[in-house]
Amino acid sequence: MYLSLTIAFLSIVSFPQFASSTWNTNEYMKRENSLIRPFHGSGSSLNNWELRGSAFASDTFIRLTPDARSMQGGLWNRHPCYSRNWEMEVHFKVFGSGKDLFGDGFAIWYVRDPSTCPGGAHCSVFGSNDYFVGLGVILDTYNNYNGVHNHEHPYISAMVNNGTLHYDHDRDGTHTQVAGCSAKFRGREHDTYVKIKYADDTVTVYTDVENRRAWSQCLTAPGIILPTGYYFGITAATGDLTDTHEIYSVRVYDLDSPDQDPAVNKERANVLPSASFFEAPRDHVDDPKPSMMSGFKKLFLILVGVIVVCGAIFIGGIFYVKQNEHSRKRLY
Structure with a gap:
């Protein structure tokens, strides 16, 4: 009798726990693709992730770049993600000594080939490869475009590439983005x-970014x-302009249904x-390049203008002198 009562009691107590353990996508974090403090590792190896370039880790943060010129740093997951639908949350911070000028920014990648950057001209997209294959979400802090954007910086854009598209840094990638904000x-x-x-x-x-503890939709494609x-x-880069780029956590969730084939x-x-x-604008339009003769033409036009002005003054002077002589003759 006591045994049956004990079993019944345990069943009642454990039922709510069982009921609340039903599948929830937000609770299924893929630990092999995630990175949470405190960080432990040695050298360039860190909790299923690898550090590249200027990146280094402490117990509480991963600094991709310091606030110094010409830095490139990367953080790459060693394990591929086999979920068709997934979600990635990144806790980060971008800061530096620059008040008006700073850069360049960082990018979050889901790509076929982890970057081997830094090193080489191919490492031109925020510390990672150009002509990549996959998805790049770019958090750009500096406006490189001499023309006028219809948006303000910092700017977030998404680019999908099959290996044939070039990220135009001088245009901030606006002609190849699928969406931005x-x-x-x-x-x-x-x-x-x-x-x-991605679902x-x-x-x-x-x-x-407003300290509201709530998500605000930025872009959708x-x-x-x-x-x-x-x-x-995740990679970051600085050039002539600088910033510190730090990562505090990466959480990846599997959004696939458990009974999915x-x-x-x-x-x-x-x-x-x-x-x-x-x-739009998808097409790249180059800035008009000045021809080799443009400087000579300007100099020539200036010279012609000076000659014309001097000639006019000279002719005017002669005319003025003759007019004065004619006036004197009439008086005498």
């Missing part, structure tokens, strides 16, 4: 976060095809990344 994430005293969600062939980026089995990474994800393993839509 302004977000004032630099120089905040409080914590700043960005979340990238149902749609990339959505959220931010929490439907019609995005991404394969499974790609790698996550594994064959569905397998079908996505070998597809090429693609986007059904690119934001």
Whole structure:
């Protein structure tokens, strides 16, 4: 009798716990793709991740670049992500000594090939490879475009590449982005976060940069095809302008249904990344380049102008002298 009562009691107590343990996508964190403090590792190895370039780790932060010129740093996950639908949350901070001029920014990647940067001209996209294959979400702090953007910086943009597109740094990638939005994430005293969600062939980026403890949608891009089995990474770079770029945590969640057929994800393993839509302006239009004769032409026109003015003054002087002589003759 006591045994049966004990079993009944345990059943009643444990039932709420069982009921609350039903599947929840937000609780299924992929630990092999995540990185949480305190950080432990040695050398360039860190909790399933690798550090590249100027990046180094303490117990509480990973600094991709210091506030110094010409730095490139990267943080790359060693394990590919096989989820078709996933979500990535990054706790970060961008700050520096610059008041009006600072840069360049950092990028979050889901790509086929983890970057081997720094080193070489190919490492031109915020410390990672140009002509990459996959998705890049770029958090750009400096406006490189001499023309006029219809947005403010700092700026977040998403780019999907199959290996054939060039990220035009001088145009801030505006002709190849699938979507973008302004977000004032630099120089905040409080914590700043960005979340990238890929679900149902749609990339959505959220931010929490206003210390509201709530996500605000920044951009969304439907019609995005991404394969499974790609790698996550975060890279940053400075040039003549500088900033400190730090990462405090990376959390990746599996959004696939637990009863989803594994064959569905397998079908996505070998597809090429693609986007059904690119934001205007998609086409790159070069700035008009001055011809070799432009300087000579300007000098020639200035010289002609001086000669014309001097000639006019000379002729006017002669005319004035003759007029005075004619006036004297009439008086005498």
